[in-house]
Amino acid sequence: MAYTLQSERRFPCQLCPLLRQPNYRKFGKKELEFVAGFKRGELTVDRGATVLGEGTRNPHLYTVLTGWGFRYKLLADGRRQIVNYVLLGDLIGLQGSLMGEMQHSVETLSPMILCVFERGQLMSLYREHPELGYDLTWLASREESILDEHLLSVGRRTAMERLSYLIAFLVDRARAAGIVDGSSPTLPITQTHVADTLGLSLVHTNKTIRKLADRKLLRWAERGCEVIDGDGLAQLARWEGNREWIRPFL
């Protein structure tokens, strides 16, 4: 696992790739300057690296600039539950910054570049740029509503519905983030990740995936899920979809 903290920047804020995404909100000049000053550097990590660990106190906050990752919690005996995924523009470590200690871990699914911020400066953000403070609450609130939906899924949907929901959800987010192309986007996850997200065993997850593959709603590739019919999946899960037009980020 290689961690690289760069002082020279591949993505100075003024050229931040997030600014070019159509459904990511724009910054005012002053805000952009403030955020640029807030930024401490960039962190590059390999696939499979742990960005933040449960129980730790990390002095940093991160925004995802490229790549995929996931948040999870463990029980003492190793049972794992993935609670959500992180991608372009998502903020990592806010919960730890506010409550002191991380209550979950974050691991990458692909190589990832992160924008690094200083925890300690958070309060000055609220003081000097109330709109950015509002945006942070917005992000936390959005996470909350995603978790509500996941909980509904794991608690009350059948295995088939859960799987359909998850894949539809992920492809929806990837589309909103503008990081997938064309008609059959591919998600960089393994069946083990799917199982640990849905609260199912690996074997049963595999059998459920086969059924959806037989129905031509998706195809399973090496280390990834190729989504053939996202709408069909959403429908099967009775899921309304994320209706999200413009989102903030830091």
Added chain:
Amino acid sequence: MAYTLQSERRFPCQLCPLLRQPNYRKFGKKELEFVAGFKRGELTVDRGATVLGEGTRNPHLYTVLTGWGFRYKLLADGRRQIVNYVLLGDLIGLQGSLMGEMQHSVETLSPMILCVFERGQLMSLYREHPELGYDLTWLASREESILDEHLLSVGRRTAMERLSYLIAFLVDRARAAGIVDGSSPTLPITQTHVADTLGLSLVHTNKTIRKLADRKLLRWAERGCEVIDGDGLAQLARWEGNREWIRPFL
């Protein structure tokens, strides 16, 4: 279902019962004045009333002054998932205020008195009192970390562990809110609520409750759960407990 919006106030902010709770943070004088100005009135609702409905746009935000309630989501065919409970000092409707439309509903478990705020004035809160804005993010972030734990529970714990966790969790929150007394506090929930929280059927929930009752960890009363050994329950669930010292509120 009776809804009563009172203009005369039983709880003027200066005498807010929340100010007397030891683990609820104190307000500065200016903040208190601001919040008092932010307050629009009080709402009194019966047990079983719906405070906020999924899909609606309510111009208000609420803080719980007395009583218990729960947040839930429904699937089209009526399957219900309770995602969390609300009690003293919890903010209801923030998600809807930020994202426009409520993505979940809130129903009461007991008569409830709520403090009513105006959605539209939220931004001025961030501008005039950055610390309060920070506190809102804190609250959203805490909700997020509770949901993470619930997800872990529903996804990866066994029926017995889930039940133990839920009861330990609720009694912990009630204690932190200072709304339960003595050694065997009683939670105002039915077995149907428990089932819909844990993602189990009512029948199986009942059988699991019987087992814990046989082990003398709890006793089931009329419409409620009397908790005999909260620590034993937490241990059985392998749950660490909420370590929360001081919390904010509005």
Added chain:
DNA sequence: CGCTTACTTGAGTCTGGTCAAACGGGGTGG
């Protein structure tokens, strides 16, 4: 070439679901 990771598949088991019925308490209309 051997090792590891990811995916598959079959067989047998078990946790938890469904169906059905019954009980007790509280409220209500006759």
Added chain:
DNA sequence: CCACCCCGTTTGACCAGACTCAAGTAAGCG
């Protein structure tokens, strides 16, 4: 005052969705 009903709880019988165990294949890598 009583009969009835509804709600919440309880229990038994049976069923099934999901789990565990086990084994095997294919691809990628040092």
